[in-house]
Amino acid sequence: MNKITKICVIGLGYIGLPTAALLANRGYDIHGVDLDQRAVDIINRGEIHIVEPELDTFVKSAVNSGRLKADTKPAEADVFIIAVPTPFHDGFIPNIDYVCAATLSIVPYIRSGNIVILESTSPVGTTDKVAELLSEQGIDICGIYIAHCPERVLPGKIMKELVENDRIVGGTTDAATKITADFYRDFVQGDVLETDARTAEMAKLTENSYRDTNIAFANELSILCDKFAINVWELIRLANRHPRVNILQPGAGVGGHCIAVDPWFIVHKGGKDAKLIRTAREVNNHKTEWTIEKIKNSALAFENETGKKAKVACMGLAFKPDIDDLRESPALSITKRLVNEGLDVLAVEPNIKSYDGLNLVNYKDAVTEADIVVFLVAHKEFKGLNIVNKLDFCGVVDR
Ligand SMILES: NC(=O)c1ccc[n+]([C@@H]2O[C@H](COP(=O)([O-])OP(=O)(O)OC[C@H]3O[C@@H](n4cnc5c(N)ncnc54)[C@H](O)[C@@H]3O)[C@@H](O)[C@H]2O)c1
Incomplete structure (x- = not known):
């Protein structure tokens, strides 16, 4: 695998924006994506549209350095991180529509050797669904690495916990698990624990x-x-x-x-x-x-x-x-x-x-x-x- 330099983060909310800003400050080139034009404009001014301690400093330095740019459309990258909402429909039925839409939005930009990471808290089987959607769109998923890495940060301490917490990484294949876990090891000080995608999904749901x-x-x-x-x-x-x-x-x-x-x-x-x-x-x-x-x-x-x-x-x-x-x-x-x-x-x-x-x-x-x-x-x-x-x-x- 080539060295990872460019990362596309889909969804710039409480999880996506801190992640994008942190990675930009670690030297990666970040293309942040959000459907909300207002959020995109605010971020491109080096400001923030959500309240979270220290985030303003991270975003300002990321944007000023030219390493974080926000847009309403994805772009080619080495790694795609999906951090969009996963609410429920009436009757407590999980709503993964945002995840599906985000997955489809990256189809034109995916190349062989890319990593696709689902960070959204997801029902068991969602990462497989991401793989299935990509495959249905004609992407050769044997050539890309798809994994789930649930986020477990506490609002108010996100910038600290993004780095210090242990992380669970579960790929749809062993190779995807390994390569995605190594990516997180580059910026996470906690342990990065390897498993499969379904166990990683269930682990997050189990914690809550x-x-x-x-x-x-x-x-x-x-x-x-x-x-x-x-x-x-x-x-x-x-x-x-x-x-x-x-x-x-x-x-x-x-x-x-x-x-x-x-x-x-x-x-x-x-x-x-x-x-x-x-x-x-x-x-x-x-x-x-x-x-x-x-x-x-x-x-x-x-x-x-x-x-x-x-x-x-x-x-x-x-x-x-x-x-x-x-x-x-x-x-x-x-x-x-x-x-x-x-x-x-x-x-x-x-x-x-x-x-x-x-x-x-x-x-x-x-x-x-x-x-x-x-x-x-x-x-x-x-x-x-x-x-x-x-x-x-x-x-x-x-x-
Ligand atoms: N906020 C937390 O403390 C926290 C902690 C752990 C896990 N999570 C999980 O992380 C995920 C994201 O949560 P959040 O709090 O960041 O949500 P959020 O609502 O703050 O942000 C999500 C962003 O995604 C954007 N979006 C939606 N669909 C999109 C698309 N197709 N393309 C581009 N952008 C799109 C929205 O406009 C929004 O700005 C959820 O699954 C949530 O359960 C959140």
């Missing part, structure tokens, strides 16, 4: 399903503890003193575009054999519904007692503490539901300025004005607030 299942255990405990009049935070603290027990913390559900999504990729394919993983998803979704009922009952009790409508402060909208990311956020869906069902809601999210359809209130004003304060996300601003009439679903004051 593991987290989901463990959170479901904590969420179920929180519902049971409420029923048994036990403080769940104290219970977990005590149980975790067992040397081999490590229960996670409950919350108002599970959010984000990974843990709340990826287990469905296993359930869809696994059917009735994916009992525990499906149940975990259902338990975590149920926790959100249960939370809504608790808040509504509390507001009703207040009204019956005082004869006036309760003002409810919903503290936090993001899917986890101290970020501005609202994707699949249980806190956001709870707040919207309460508003839609006619409750008098004061919405609070210190990490964002505005949200369509919600009137955001400063957290200090909200706790002063509210009759009931509902803690949905454990943002640092809320720690230590001393509130009498409260419901704490995230342990920010009761833990």
Whole structure:
């Protein structure tokens, strides 16, 4: 194989752009591709269209050095990296349409000896599907190397984790595995672990399903503890003193575009054999519904007692503490539901300025004005607030 010099990265979002910028700073020539012309223009000015610490510095130096150029169309390269979204359709059916479209878009540019890497989190069999699509388009796939290398970075620490995390590489052939793993070894300090494509796909889905299942255990405990009049935070603290027990913390559900999504990729394919993983998803979704009922009952009790409508402060909208990311956020869906069902809601999210359809209130004003304060996300601003009439679903004051 010739020396790798040029890389085409398809999809310049939270994963693709940091990867492109990192590789450009390592001396590769990067042709970044995104369908979003606005993102392309911003990147070509050396600026960023997403929020991620340190990314601005990496992109600026990559663009200034001439090693990162963005475009809406792919170009010839030694390596193609696909980092496009993999959401689900209604009914939790995996949607790999973006992956298929990205694959087809590189067909005119692929040459013998190229490497094609799928980095998107994907249902088992998707990398084989990429190979199949290329083959159907007349590409001789015996001459190219196709592999999956799932991404497992934590937003907020992407630039660090891109380099330091261990990576799993699984090719559709042994040669593809080996050659792709060697490519990652050039810039990854963590171990690069070799397997086949299907195992690599399942490994990523397994990691997120593991987290989901463990959170479901904590969420179920929180519902049971409420029923048994036990403080769940104290219970977990005590149980975790067992040397081999490590229960996670409950919350108002599970959010984000990974843990709340990826287990469905296993359930869809696994059917009735994916009992525990499906149940975990259902338990975590149920926790959100249960939370809504608790808040509504509390507001009703207040009204019956005082004869006036309760003002409810919903503290936090993001899917986890101290970020501005609202994707699949249980806190956001709870707040919207309460508003839609006619409750008098004061919405609070210190990490964002505005949200369509919600009137955001400063957290200090909200706790002063509210009759009931509902803690949905454990943002640092809320720690230590001393509130009498409260419901704490995230342990920010009761833990
Ligand atoms: N963001 C994370 O923290 C994270 C972590 C691990 C894995 N992942 C996975 O990585 C993949 C990408 O996620 P993301 O967060 O970067 O998504 P994103 O939405 O931030 O970015 C994807 C980009 O791809 C572009 N795009 C879509 N179709 C395209 C096409 N055919 N050609 C060119 N560009 C196209 C979109 O315009 C968008 O800018 C997903 O599978 C996700 O599950 C994400």
